[in-house]
Each structure stands twice: as C-alpha cells, then as structure tokens.
Amino acid sequence: MPTLLGMTQQRTIDDLRAEIDQINRELLALISRRGEVVAQIGHAKSAEGRPNHYDPAREEQQLKELEKLNPGPFPTATVKTIFKEIFKASLALEESNDKKQLLVSRKVKSEDTVLDIDGVRIGGGEAPVIIAGPCSIESEEQMEQTAAFLQGKGVRILRGGAYKPRTSPYGFQGMGVDGLILGSRVAKEHGQLFVTEVMDTRDVDVVSEYADILQIGARNMHNFALLREVGRARRPVLLKRGLSATIEEWLYAAEYILSEGNNEVILCERGIRTYEKWTRNTLDLSAVALAKQETHLPVIVDVTHAAGRRDLLIPLAKAAIAVGADGIHVEVHPSPATALSDNEQQLDFAGYEKFLAGVGSLLQAPAVAATV
Ligand SMILES: C=C(O[C@@H]1C=C(C(=O)O)C=C[C@H]1O)C(=O)O
Known part of the structure; x- marks a missing residue:
C-alpha cells in the first residue's frame, strides 16, 4: 500500500513520458553518433580492401561485454536482441555507403558512358x-x-x-x-x-x-x-x-x-x-x-x-x-x-x-x- 507521502511523491504519467521523450532524444543522438563511427570504420575497411564488412567475432565480443554490464531490468536476451538489431543496421549502413562508391554508379560518374x-x-x-x-x-x-x-x-x-x-x-x-x-x-x-x-x-x-x-x-x-x-x-x-x-x-x-x-x-x-x-x-x-x-x-x-x-x-x-x-x-x-x-x-x-x-x-x- 503506498503511503500518503509516497502517493504525493509519485510522478504523473505525463511527467514520466516527458522523461522518456528526453531519453529517446539522448538515445537517438547516441545511436546516430554510433552510426557516424560505424561509417568511419566502414570507410577504413574499404580503404584496406577488406572483402567483408561483417565481423561476427567483433559482434560477439560486444555482446559478451554487454552481458556482463547489463544492470537490468531487461533480461540479457532482450539486450542482446536490441544490440543485434543495431549491429544489423550498422552493417547495412557500411554496405550502402560502399554501394555509393561503386564504379558503375551514377553517384560516382553522373554522365552517361558512351x-x-x-x-x-x-x-x-x-x-x-x-x-x-x-x-x-x-x-x-x-x-x-x-x-x-x-x-x-x-x-x-x-x-x-x-x-x-x-x-x-x-x-x-x-x-x-x-x-x-x-x-x-x-x-x-x-x-x-x-x-x-x-x-x-x-x-x-x-x-x-x-x-x-x-x-x-x-x-x-x-x-x-x-x-x-x-x-x-x-x-x-x-x-x-x-x-x-x-x-x-x-x-x-x-x-x-x-x-x-x-x-x-x-x-x-x-x-x-x-x-x-x-x-x-x-x-x-x-x-x-x-x-x-x-x-x-x-x-x-x-x-x-x-x-x-x-x-x-x-x-x-x-x-x-x-x-x-x-x-x-x-x-x-x-x-x-x-x-x-x-x-x-x-x-x-x-x-x-x-x-x-x-x-x-x-x-x-x-x-x-x-x-x-
Ligand atoms: C562497425 C563494424 O562493422 C560491423 C558492425 C558492428 C557494430 O555495429 O558494432 C560490428 C561488427 C561488424 O559486423 C566493426 O567491424 O567494428
């Protein structure tokens, strides 16, 4: 049973949602920053001539670290699912940046080859x-x-x-x-x-x-x-x-x-x-x-x-x-x-x-x- 004091301290849903909105903004900023760094890694890999952007060992290493650090309340499996989605999107970003660099692409050469x-x-x-x-x-x-x-x-x-x-x-x-x-x-x-x-x-x-x-x-x-x-x-x-x-x-x-x-x-x-x-x-x-x-x-x-x-x-x-x-x-x-x-x-x-x-x-x- 919440005490009278507790009830007065309880925050309203609107107030909590305002905090969620703020967290979303921070998460978005962080995810976007992560994306910028991923793109740089992608360019570095292409410059080195690496055949693949996908690096399962690196992804596994990060998942292990996250498992250790997970403070809850989400179970580790959920945290892993979320991060696997982030890895997937990151990989897609690296590969699509690569595609823009293709020699066949109009983005690289805009005029028709005759x-x-x-x-x-x-x-x-x-x-x-x-x-x-x-x-x-x-x-x-x-x-x-x-x-x-x-x-x-x-x-x-x-x-x-x-x-x-x-x-x-x-x-x-x-x-x-x-x-x-x-x-x-x-x-x-x-x-x-x-x-x-x-x-x-x-x-x-x-x-x-x-x-x-x-x-x-x-x-x-x-x-x-x-x-x-x-x-x-x-x-x-x-x-x-x-x-x-x-x-x-x-x-x-x-x-x-x-x-x-x-x-x-x-x-x-x-x-x-x-x-x-x-x-x-x-x-x-x-x-x-x-x-x-x-x-x-x-x-x-x-x-x-x-x-x-x-x-x-x-x-x-x-x-x-x-x-x-x-x-x-x-x-x-x-x-x-x-x-x-x-x-x-x-x-x-x-x-x-x-x-x-x-x-x-x-x-x-x-x-x-x-x-x-
Ligand atoms: C960013 C990289 O490329 C891919 C994306 C990863 C990520 O989002 O953390 C990890 C490994 C790669 O599959 C990388 O190799 O570090």
Missing part, C-alpha cells in the same frame, strides 16, 4: 543500336548471307556464337576457334563489329583476338573469375543479366569488370526466370529503367531470349526503347527451322524486315532520356 567502337556509338541518348545475327555460327554460307542481309538493313553489329553454353553436353557446342575466325572475317567484310560469347577464362585471349565485343552470357554472369578476366581484356564487354540474378547482382557483376580497369561495359537485360510458361523468360523492364537510373552504363535488351517466341519481338522492342534502352539484341538466321540452336525464336530475313517495320521510327530516334 562507347565508341570504331565509330559505332552506344549509350548516352544516341539512336538505339541493333545487335543482330544467328544464335550459333554454323557455316560460311550462313554467316555470309546473314551479314550481307543485315548490312543492307544498316546493322553495324553482327553477333554469332562460336562457344555455345548448351543445356545438354550433347547439344551442338559451337565451332570454337574456326567460328571466331569466320565470324570476325565476315563481320569485317561487311563493315560490322563482331560480338561473340566467351565462356571460359582460358579462351579470353583468343576471343579478344577476333571479337570486337566480348559477350558474357547469362549463365556466366556469376562466374567471377571470368568477369575479372574480361575486365583485364582490352575489349568492350556485353554483360547479360543472369537467369535468376537480381539487379544488384547484375550491377555487382559489372563492377567486377570495371574494377579491373575495363569501363566499356554494356548491360543486357534478357529476361529472367519466373513461373510464367508462355514466354521463355520474363522481360524485366524495370531492370532496364533502374539500371539506367543507377548506373552510367549503356543498357540494351535482348528481346529474342526474353520472349523465346517471335510474335512478341516488336512490342517488347518498342517497350524496351520506351523505357530508355540504348539498343536491341535480336537473333536472325537465314533458315531458323534448320538452325543448330534456338530454332523457335530466331527470325528469318523476312521476319527481320517485318520486325524493323514494326519497331519503325523508334530505332532512328534518340533514346528516351532516363527520367530520374
């Missing part, structure tokens, strides 16, 4: 480029016909796979070096740049010898050794987004290349794996808009792999250009029905003509500026 590869300009609001050609390089005749046809349509970048990442090890694996030699020669003869995929660190040198642009395929987007290797090659890189890669993972993959000194990276959205079955992949247009917003790199869209079917190529290409894509990647083959890979989705020459007519003037117009 690639000029032998006079072919990609990015920075230039008219969207077209990269076209067969899935695989199969024969001289096939490459000659395709290159000549595409040259007639003003296509300056010829694609063709010499090393093919096939789902089955028994599927056609590509012509290898013979394909590189053929693709490079035919492209040159038709005033085109040659882009082809490199799948193995051991092939980067030979592919660089023949290709004007090295492609990293979706399945290799997480192959960090290969990313580093093409980062050291003196060739522009077309980096496809992985099948199930988040935008962040895709941009980090590009960062691997830039961090080795190669700034000439073209990002390529090619659809991601979802539950949808009516398309081969799901074209992620937000990824295109976001990549344009977050990075200074050119972004193109591979409509062929995104759709996996010919009847959607025109609307998808239009949509891609509308959200700011700097180019379109499309597969064209003289006879898709007899192609050694991707029969279902490559366009024949008549199909490409229809595609061009369908996308129309959007291809001549300067790319839509990314609205930030």
Whole structure:
C-alpha cells in the first residue's frame, strides 16, 4: 500500500513520458553518433580492401561485454536482441555507403558512358543500336548471307556464337576457334563489329583476338573469375543479366569488370526466370529503367531470349526503347527451322524486315532520356 507521502511523491504519467521523450532524444543522438563511427570504420575497411564488412567475432565480443554490464531490468536476451538489431543496421549502413562508391554508379560518374567502337556509338541518348545475327555460327554460307542481309538493313553489329553454353553436353557446342575466325572475317567484310560469347577464362585471349565485343552470357554472369578476366581484356564487354540474378547482382557483376580497369561495359537485360510458361523468360523492364537510373552504363535488351517466341519481338522492342534502352539484341538466321540452336525464336530475313517495320521510327530516334 503506498503511503500518503509516497502517493504525493509519485510522478504523473505525463511527467514520466516527458522523461522518456528526453531519453529517446539522448538515445537517438547516441545511436546516430554510433552510426557516424560505424561509417568511419566502414570507410577504413574499404580503404584496406577488406572483402567483408561483417565481423561476427567483433559482434560477439560486444555482446559478451554487454552481458556482463547489463544492470537490468531487461533480461540479457532482450539486450542482446536490441544490440543485434543495431549491429544489423550498422552493417547495412557500411554496405550502402560502399554501394555509393561503386564504379558503375551514377553517384560516382553522373554522365552517361558512351562507347565508341570504331565509330559505332552506344549509350548516352544516341539512336538505339541493333545487335543482330544467328544464335550459333554454323557455316560460311550462313554467316555470309546473314551479314550481307543485315548490312543492307544498316546493322553495324553482327553477333554469332562460336562457344555455345548448351543445356545438354550433347547439344551442338559451337565451332570454337574456326567460328571466331569466320565470324570476325565476315563481320569485317561487311563493315560490322563482331560480338561473340566467351565462356571460359582460358579462351579470353583468343576471343579478344577476333571479337570486337566480348559477350558474357547469362549463365556466366556469376562466374567471377571470368568477369575479372574480361575486365583485364582490352575489349568492350556485353554483360547479360543472369537467369535468376537480381539487379544488384547484375550491377555487382559489372563492377567486377570495371574494377579491373575495363569501363566499356554494356548491360543486357534478357529476361529472367519466373513461373510464367508462355514466354521463355520474363522481360524485366524495370531492370532496364533502374539500371539506367543507377548506373552510367549503356543498357540494351535482348528481346529474342526474353520472349523465346517471335510474335512478341516488336512490342517488347518498342517497350524496351520506351523505357530508355540504348539498343536491341535480336537473333536472325537465314533458315531458323534448320538452325543448330534456338530454332523457335530466331527470325528469318523476312521476319527481320517485318520486325524493323514494326519497331519503325523508334530505332532512328534518340533514346528516351532516363527520367530520374
Ligand atoms: C562497425 C563494424 O562493422 C560491423 C558492425 C558492428 C557494430 O555495429 O558494432 C560490428 C561488427 C561488424 O559486423 C566493426 O567491424 O567494428
């Protein structure tokens, strides 16, 4: 029972809440000060080149100390839960500060990167480029016909796979070096740049010898050794987004290349794996808009792999250009029905003509500026 004296001494809820408000202000000031110190630790770790900000041993040490010091009334488990939240937020702060420093980020370089590869300009609001050609390089005749046809349509970048990442090890694996030699020669003869995929660190040198642009395929987007290797090659890189890669993972993959000194990276959205079955992949247009917003790199869209079917190529290409894509990647083959890979989705020459007519003037117009 409180005494009369005790009751007169008891503080009102309003009064107690006023004290809580004051404590909150002090806590906030302390947490913010802690955050400032954490940020400094984060910068120091980055400067030292430490691969990780997370330091579980350091967190454990602090929890042990807090356990010893805990005066109550909160049980130690509760104190630990609260501090673990603080560690988590601190770690996120360190990592997000790091992200602002990424070489791919617009925060580091605000103006668009424009690639000029032998006079072919990609990015920075230039008219969207077209990269076209067969899935695989199969024969001289096939490459000659395709290159000549595409040259007639003003296509300056010829694609063709010499090393093919096939789902089955028994599927056609590509012509290898013979394909590189053929693709490079035919492209040159038709005033085109040659882009082809490199799948193995051991092939980067030979592919660089023949290709004007090295492609990293979706399945290799997480192959960090290969990313580093093409980062050291003196060739522009077309980096496809992985099948199930988040935008962040895709941009980090590009960062691997830039961090080795190669700034000439073209990002390529090619659809991601979802539950949808009516398309081969799901074209992620937000990824295109976001990549344009977050990075200074050119972004193109591979409509062929995104759709996996010919009847959607025109609307998808239009949509891609509308959200700011700097180019379109499309597969064209003289006879898709007899192609050694991707029969279902490559366009024949008549199909490409229809595609061009369908996308129309959007291809001549300067790319839509990314609205930030
Ligand atoms: C601040 C640091 O980085 C992280 C955050 C910690 C913290 O908030 O105390 C502790 C360890 C790290 O996981 C650090 O290493 O000291």
